[in-house]
Amino acid sequence: MLRQSLVILALTLAGFSASAQLAITETYSSASTNNTLTPGNQGPDFWELTNFGTNTVDLTGYRFNDADATLGGDANSTILSGVIIGPEESIILAQSGTTIATRDDFVLWWGAAHLPANLQVFFYSGNGQSSTGDSIVLWDANAGNDADYLDRADFGEATRGRTFTYDTNGLHGVLSTNGVRGAFVAATSDDEGSPGTNSGPLALTITQQPTPVTFTTPASFGATFVVAAKGLPRPHFQWRLNGVPLDGRTQPTLSLTNIQLADAGNYTVVITNGLQTLTSAVAVLTVTTDPIAPSFLTVPRDADAFEGQTVQLVAAASGSPTPTYQWQLNGANLAGETGGMLTLYGVQSNQAGLYTVIAASSAGTISNTTRLTVTTKPRLLITEVQSTGSSPNQDWWELTSFESYPINLKGWRFDDNSHSLAPNNALTISNDVVIHPGESIVFVENYTSEQFRAWWPGTPAGTQVIRYAGGGIGLSSTADEINFWNAVTIPGNELTERISYFILGAAPLATSFVYDPENPPLGNVVNVLSTNTTLGLLANGMITSTNGMVGSPGRVVASVYATNSVTGDLSAISWNAFASRNYVVQATTNLLEANWATFTNVAAAGSAETISEPLQSGSRYYRVGTVIPLIPQP
Numbered sequence: 001m002l003r004q005s006l007v008i009l010a011l012t013l014a015g016f017s018a019s020a021q022l023a024i025t026e027t028y029s030s031a032s033t034n035n036t037l038t039p040g041n042q043g044p045d046f047w048e049l050t051n052f053g054t055n056t057v058d059l060t061g062y063r064f065n066d067a068d069a070t071l072g073g074d075a076n077s078t079i080l081s082g083v084i085i086g087p088e089e090s091i092i093l094a095q096s097g098t099t100i101a102t103r104d105d106f107v108l109w110w111g112a113a114h115l116p117a118n119l120q121v122f123f124y125s126g127n128g129q130s131s132t133g134d135s136i137v138l139w140d141a142n143a144g145n146d147a148d149y150l151d152r153a154d155f156g157e158a159t160r161g162r163t164f165t166y167d168t169n170g171l172h173g174v175l176s177t178n179g180v181r182g183a184f185v186a187a188t189s190d191d192e193g194s195p196g197t198n199s200g201p202l203a204l205t206i207t208q209q210p211t212p213v214t215f216t217t218p219a220s221f222g223a224t225f226v227v228a229a230k231g232l233p234r235p236h237f238q239w240r241l242n243g244v245p246l247d248g249r250t251q252p253t254l255s256l257t258n259i260q261l262a263d264a265g266n267y268t269v270v271i272t273n274g275l276q277t278l279t280s281a282v283a284v285l286t287v288t289t290d291p292i293a294p295s296f297l298t299v300p301r302d303a304d305a306f307e308g309q310t311v312q313l314v315a316a317a318s319g320s321p322t323p324t325y326q327w328q329l330n331g332a333n334l335a336g337e338t339g340g341m342l343t344l345y346g347v348q349s350n351q352a353g354l355y356t357v358i359a360a361s362s363a364g365t366i367s368n369t370t371r372l373t374v375t376t377k378p379r380l381l382i383t384e385v386q387s388t389g390s391s392p393n394q395d396w397w398e399l400t401s402f403e404s405y406p407i408n409l410k411g412w413r414f415d416d417n418s419h420s421l422a423p424n425n426a427l428t429i430s431n432d433v434v435i436h437p438g439e440s441i442v443f444v445e446n447y448t449s450e451q452f453r454a455w456w457p458g459t460p461a462g463t464q465v466i467r468y469a470g471g472g473i474g475l476s477s478t479a480d481e482i483n484f485w486n487a488v489t490i491p492g493n494e495l496t497e498r499i500s501y502f503i504l505g506a507a508p509l510a511t512s513f514v515y516d517p518e519n520p521p522l523g524n525v526v527n528v529l530s531t532n533t534t535l536g537l538l539a540n541g542m543i544t545s546t547n548g549m550v551g552s553p554g555r556v557v558a559s560v561y562a563t564n565s566v567t568g569d570l571s572a573i574s575w576n577a578f579a580s581r582n583y584v585v586q587a588t589t590n591l592l593e594a595n596w597a598t599f600t601n602v603a604a605a606g607s608a609e610t611i612s613e614p615l616q617s618g619s620r621y622y623r624v625g626t627v628i629p630l631i632p633q634p
Helices: 006-019 103-110 449-455
Strands: 022-028 046-051 063-065 090-095 121-124 134-139 151-155 164-166 172-175 202-211 214-218 223-232 236-241 253-256 265-272 277-279 283-288 292-298 303-306 311-314 316-320 324-329 341-344 353-361 364-375 380-386 396-401 413-415 440-445 465-468 480-485 500-504 562-567 570-576 582-588 597-603 608-614 621-626
Touching: 022 134, 022 151, 103 121, 151 164, 202 265, 202 277, 202 283, 214 223, 223 236, 223 265, 223 283, 292 353, 292 364, 303 311, 311 364, 316 353, 380 480, 380 500, 449 465, 562 621, 570 621, 582 608, 597 608
Parallel strands: 090 121, 151 172, 214 283, 303 364, 440 465
Antiparallel strands: 022 046, 022 164, 046 090, 063 134, 134 151, 164 172, 202 223, 223 253, 236 265, 265 277, 265 283, 292 316, 311 341, 324 353, 353 364, 380 396, 396 440, 413 480, 480 500, 562 570, 570 608, 582 597, 582 621
16 A cells, blocks of 8 residues: 655655756767867866756755766765855866866867856766767755656767757757857867856646546556656656655656555646646546456567577466466466466477467456477577777677578577676667578667668678667677577576677777688687688678778678680580689579579689580579588587
């Protein structure tokens, strides 16, 4: 049952009015600065805090952090001690460690004519802002937990020479533009921003009243209400039940569990930002003891596993009374499997089939069926990796299929050397990405397909280039890994159920680590560079990027180009070849034939090979291919 307290609300609002006037109004990543007018005068990370209210605020005891977003650890708790921010004043918090180390340096950078005469600038160490995306999170002196922050400014990948500010909805992350909403060009660089000034507060508005408007649930079940508001300073929320504030319920989403009859009633939200206060419409919660037929909240999805994996199928149903479960395989009950989770250890091909979960109670029965496919471990290989230590651009890596059938990678995950499937670690492929037999797909950090192709214009046409982004997945220039899992692998089995992994050492400049089929790595430790493959650059299909990088995105070896000629009574087939590699020549009289006949096998002795055959009546077609060796799976 929820606890109710009039005292807590009174204390909260009494200490809330002054601090709630504050908002983070501008952020800047030093990695994005241009400073083309004064080379070497690199500007620091900085962020701006504004007091939109009419009260002076003492910032003693206030703390801030970056995307780590925790009150403990490296949250800065000292720089704001004794700092006073006046009504309608903006102050600057800048990171130390650059040539701009004093207030005078900062004023010189941006120009005294553009800045308030009494602008306060404070320098702190640590808590740098990443150019690939970061946050500034601010807590007041009364904050009791990480989620109890006063304001938070999130921003994405930085654009060189531009600060981030807020939009007309009060959301942070909009790039400043010279001449727009008070932004200007710095005095000693071509950076654009508006430090010390802003475009004012934004009216507090409820954009979504508590939803759903009415909710009926049996006792002991749960319910969720959601409200939304916008404005600057940031809206803060206090939920009430029948007019009485609910202890600790200060988020836009109100989630109730184990509801009892006493929790029924009218729910409202008081929303304030220190400048305005609004009260939402009423949402009505009704609690019933009547029987309710089961309905699924969670059902398992179709799953593709390889032999030996652990597979978990999870279902959850609501209803009153609480439903019981029974799992079936191909219509037959599985003995003892009567919980919401079915765990299959070391699955084998005979365990593939249709799995049904039945949820039943005296109020009714419901079922759901999902398909489990079990195959041998798919032969997918990470065949090239390039870290930013070897490039001024972005990390990228290549996945190649050595299978004979297409594989949909939706739901598959990858991570670096933390090789962890814990929440917020591995990245998940969220779209339908199908890799076909013999195909190589490129995964690149932060770049779109168009940006990557502009960087690597020799990438084969048709190559899939998949963009990914996320904290913690960047590849280290000193040593790192790429680990790849299917959608079935569960946390705890990361090392034993990897589909593929690639271990790389220190990244030399202007090159990538590659899978050289004539020089396979030992223990998946790859030490072959794109500039020193066994058969040479041309043999392995190497190309050069626009900034001089060497690699082979989209291919493992160079394509075979065959030509045909007729000499006398002979038909000759010639192709580019590489010494020590084996080739197969196939022939057919019908291009629509699915299975071509092998004409001959050739062990290449040089850079070109030719075979001949007496001319025959009618048409005859040839094709030449080579088999790429496969590194043993981990």
